[in-house]
Amino acid sequence: MYPAHTDMWSSVDWKYWRIWKIIYIPYWQIYGESMLENFDENSNTPCTTIQSEWEYNPAxxxxxxxxxxxxxxxxxxxxxxxxxxxxxxxxxxxxxFERVQENSEKLWRYLRYEVIMDYRTRIPAPLNLVIRPIYIAYKCIRYIKNRIKKDKKQDENAASYNRELDKINTLQSLNAIKCVHNF
Structure with missing residues (x-):
């Protein structure tokens, strides 16, 4: 547009640098604004071809x-x-897309693992009518045994606690008697 132009950096003000004109048009052209009217010779804006006028007058x-x-x-x-x-x-x-594919592959493998682990302990349909009641009975018996063991253990703990408490009480009584007789 301006052949043999040497002044890109105006000494007047940074707003009037010619570099902005160089960058302005291509920047908007990226977005589809062609700005072909700027390339016409018959423009409506006041302009001059005299170098001293446009160099010293930024307007x-x-x-x-x-x-x-x-x-x-x-x-x-x-x-x-x-x-x-x-x-x-x-x-x-x-x-x-590749990242989504990779994540979906990992998710699919994890969910597949969950399903396999869930069905690992399941019994096939015709056999579960026979095996399920036996399994439930086994679980109930095991629960009752554990409960009985727990109750026995609690009773033993309580008995040992009471024995220890009795020993402490007797020792305290003996110490009290000793204290009274020594004075």
Whole structure:
């Protein structure tokens, strides 16, 4: 647009740097805004071709010089940037898909393990009518035996506790008698 342009960094203010003009148009072109009207020679904005005016007056724009190659370069830039962005999007989606596949594989294996462990102790349908009551009776007998053992153990603990308590009481009584007779 501006051939033989040497001033990219204006000494007036950072807002008027020409680098912003270089970045501004391609940035919006990535999103699909072609801005072809900026490449036309007959623009409505006030501009000048005199170098001293646009260099020292930041409000005055430099008139661009129209060339058909600008439109071709713009089209190639938009094509390449959009292709790269689409490829990037595809790469992100494929990475996400692979992670989901990997996690679903792990989840499936875990749930399969749970089902196998759940059915490991189950009895097949026709046999469970005979074996299930026997199994329940076995569990009940085992529970009763454990309860009886627990009660016996508690009784033994209580008896040993009472014996220890009696010993302590007799020792205290003897010590009390000794104390009384020694005075």
């Amino acid at each position: 005055m724009e430099r008139c661009n010089e129209y060339d058909w190659i600008l439109v071709v370069i713009t089209a190639l830039y938009m094509l390449m940037s959009n292709l790269l962005l689409v490829n990037l999007l595809i790469a992100v989606f494929s990475y996400r």
